[in-house]
Amino acid sequence: MAACGDILRSEFPTIDDDMYHYVESILSGGAEDFEDSNELYEAIGEFLHQVAEEKTELDIRNICDRLLDIMKPGSKSLLNNRTAKVLNAPVHLASMAANLENNVDDIKSIWVMQRDDTLKVDPRKLEKAEAKLQQKQEKRSQDSGKAPPIVPKLESATASQVMNKKETKMEAKGTNRSQDIRIENFDVAYGDRVLLQGADLILAFGRRYGLVGRNGLGKTTLLRMISNGQLRIPSHISVLHVEQEVIGDDTPALESVLQCDSIRENLLAREKEISAQINSGSNDPELNTQLAEVYAELQNIESDKAPARASIILAGLGFSADRQLRPTKEFSGGWRMRLALARALFSRPDLLLLDEPTNMLDIKAIIWLENYLQNWPTTLLVVSHDRNFLDTVPTDILHLHSQRIDPYKGNYENFEKIKTEKLKNQQREYEAQQQHRAHVQEFIDRFRYNANRASSVQSKIKMLEKLPELKSVEKEVEVVLKFPEAENLSPPIIQLNEVTFSYSSDNFIFSNVNLGATLDSRICIVGDNGAGKTTLLKIIMGLLSPTTGMRHVHRNLKFGYFSQHHVDQLDMGVSSVELLQSSYPGKPIEEYRRQLGSFGISGDMALQTVDSLSGGQKSRVAFARMCMGNPNFLILDEPTNHLDIETIEALGKAITKFTGGVVLVSHDERLIRMVCKELWVCGSGKVQSIEGGFDEYRQIVEKELEAQVK
The missing domain is CATH 1.20.5 (Single alpha-helices involved in coiled-coils or other helix-helix interfaces)
Structure with missing residues (x-):
């Protein structure tokens, strides 16, 4: 330890005694506390940076290497071989883990390694050292006549995990071949807020898991931590998280999906290369042998069937034969997300992570996806608030609540x-x-x-x-949404007569529409994406004028419009109270808070910035702002996209109790069944009412899907 102390004193001559003794106490714990210089840097690097601001990260890491060499002679430095790994596609790590001694750096560059829980710091020494450092920085700032810089505290998700020693040894030897995933005794926090504590997540291979829980409890954060390696899983298991849309370029949609199969792509490239050499007149007899081997491997992976399989997936997600040949840059963000989902389904990773996959889909695509995932061959972990989807797809439900995860066998109903x-x-x-x-x-x-x-x-x-200490059951707070009382109006309220609409002379969206609505209406509009549902809503509200035909509305009618992009258009830098205040100025603060409270945004939550709220909480803020104008007719375009199951139930009850009219565009089957009295179907240039309601529409869609498969 004397040699380590000499290095600290020579490299950091300005280090004060408290900081020196604190760092020395960490080093005195022994070399066995540190696997490599990376872990040593994690333990003391931040404090050394504070002592010597002029030193770079590379300088500090070199010093950590020297210290570890003294503590553990012959230890291998990771510094010179450290490379960043970006996981933007399914990867298979078995080959990397086969000989861990030679490529341990590659493995650790992908995994976020956790220090042993036995390594502890003395909080008193740490507090004293930090206080002393703070005094020095303030004194230095006063001497220079400048105020100390204010460094914003960036909140981010962090995780810690207790590793199973047996599995760790198997992983190190490259002998771990289990397809099951066990993430045990782990914690997840976001800033100062603990999301999960001492939680366990066990995923058996071939099972389909639905992860459910209230908005803001950390479901999406958990999926991200698994995908980016902050929560460690066996290296040979390939993981794919469908989170970001496909980047648009000149690649056709079908080809974009096929490119996910890297083995097939490499074999085809090799075939092309060898064929070019043979065609150019090469007499090398080895080329014919190599070409035969490539053909055999292509046949073994059924390469010729890949385009048909990719095409079936794309068709199921709504890509027509023409769309499959279009460049990806021509698609909107929603369609690129569908394309990302198609690539994931085609890739078949060992663990597929899906976050609200039904948000971007119409009802036809949702029904297809439900049927497709019921035969999913590997492990699936999906976050969804679609009740019907959760009743159809999962074999198990994982309930996230009270900072833990409870497993249940069966679907959501069970x-x-x-x-x-x-x-x-x-x-x-x-x-x-x-x-x-x-x-x-x-x-x-x-x-x-x-x-x-x-x-x-x-x-x-x-x-x-x-006697064991039992606790009373903590009931989750019931979600309640309340729309304001609507002014009563005498009919007719809304009437569309012989309405036709087109964006250009040869692009008719629909024609000869004859429909009407009253304050008792609970109308749901369904249809494929691009069939004109949102266009019809805008015509009803007067945001678009019919190409031909007439639109009649009551003169005292006041619309409340919830756009499917409403949440994205909120001002993220202000609080919910300030947001309502800017939209409807001049009212008492209590009125804004009462309005937010009626949609579940109460207490300190109403004073948080909108950006810090979960997706579902942002939706409630959008509902509160929509209702500040006391509308008597609600136009709701995909209102359930960010809501949890309990809030969707509350929305259905609120719509039922609302004394005004409602026209709703939604793909949530349960919500439609809860509130719908009339179903309007957009498609084939028409808008027509179906007397049989949603049951009849679902039968029509299933027949279309059966015909599509044939």
């Missing part, structure tokens, strides 16, 4: 039944124990000072101490 019964039993057990405690305590209080009963009293006291 999960609800088991959870309800489990909570009832838990509450009964708690109440029974409370009664028993009260009865025993009564005996103790009654005979506490009775010498004849002293032994009985003591045994009762000991019995109470040994």
Whole structure:
């Protein structure tokens, strides 16, 4: 340790005694606390940077290498071989893990390695050292006549994980071949907020898991941490997280999907290269042998069937034969997200992570995806708030709540039944124990000072101490949404007569539309993406004028419009109260807060910046702003995209109780069934009402999908 102290004193001559002793106490823990210089840098690098601001990260890392060489002679430095790895496609790490001794740096550049939990810091020494450093920085700033710089605190998600020693050893030897995933005893935090604590996540190969829970509890964060390696899983398991849309370029959509199969692409490139050499007149006999081997491998992976498989996936997600040949740059963001989903389904990684996959799809594509995923061959972990999707696809449900994850067998409907019964039993057990405690305590209080009963009293006291401490069931706060009372109007309210609309002379969206709505209407508009649903909404509101035909509306009609992009258009830098204040100025603060409270944004949440809220909370803010104008007719375009299941249920109840009219565009089957009294179907240049409602529409869609497969 004396040699390490000499290095610290020579490299950091300005280091004060408190900081020196603090760093020295970490080093004195022994070399066994550090696998490599990376872990040593993680432990002391930040403090050394504060002592010597003029030194670069490379300088500090070199010093850590020297310190570790003294503590652990012959240790291997990772500094010179450190490279960044970007996982933007499925990767298979088995070859990298086969000989870990030779490429340990590659593995660690992909995984976020966690330090052993046994390595602890002395909080008192740390606090004292940081206080001393702060005083020095303030004094330096005063001497220079400048105010100390304000460094904004950036909140980001962090994770820690206790590794299974047996699996770690198998991983190091390259002998771990298990396809199951076990992430045990891990914590996840976002800034100062703990999302998960001591949680376990076990994913059995071939099972399909639905991850559910309230908005803002960390479901999306958990998926990101698995995909980017902050939560460690076996290296040979390939992972793909569908989160970002495909970058637009000149690559056709079908080719973009085929390119995901890197093995096939490399074999085809090799075939092309060898064929070119043979055609150019090469007499090398090895070329024919190599070409035969390439053909055999292509046949083995059924390369000739790949285009058909990719085309089926694209067609199921709504890409017509013409769209499949278009360059990706011609597609909008929503269609590029569909393309990213198609690439993931075609790739078939060992672990597929999907976050709200139904948000970007119409009902036809959702039904196709439900059917397709029921035969998914590997492990699937999906976050979804689509109740029907969760009843159809998952084999298991993972319930995220109270900073932990509880597993349940079966679909969402089964999960609800088991959870309800489990909570009832838990509450009964708690109440029974409370009664028993009260009865025993009564005996103790009654005979506490009775010498004849002293032994009985003591045994009762000991019995109470040994009883397990049960807790009352904490009921989740019920989500309540409340639309304002609407002004009553006498019919007719809205009437479309012989309406035709086109964006150009040869691009008719629909024609001869004859439909009407009243304040009692609960109308849902369905149809394929691009069929004109949003266009019809804009005509109803008067944002677009019919090409031909007439639109009649009541003169006192006030629309409340919730756009599917409403959440993205909010001012993210202000609080929810300030947002309402800027949209509807001149009202008391209490009124803005009361309005937000009616949509579940209350307390300190109303004073947070909009950017810090979850997607579902932002949607509630958008609802609150929409209703500040007291509309009597609501136009809701895909309002469920960011809402959790409980909030969607609350939205359905709020729509039912609303005293005005509602026209809704949605792909959420449960919401449609809850509120819909009339179904309008857009497609084939028409808008028509279906008497059989959603059941009839679903039958039509399923017949179309069957015909498509044939």
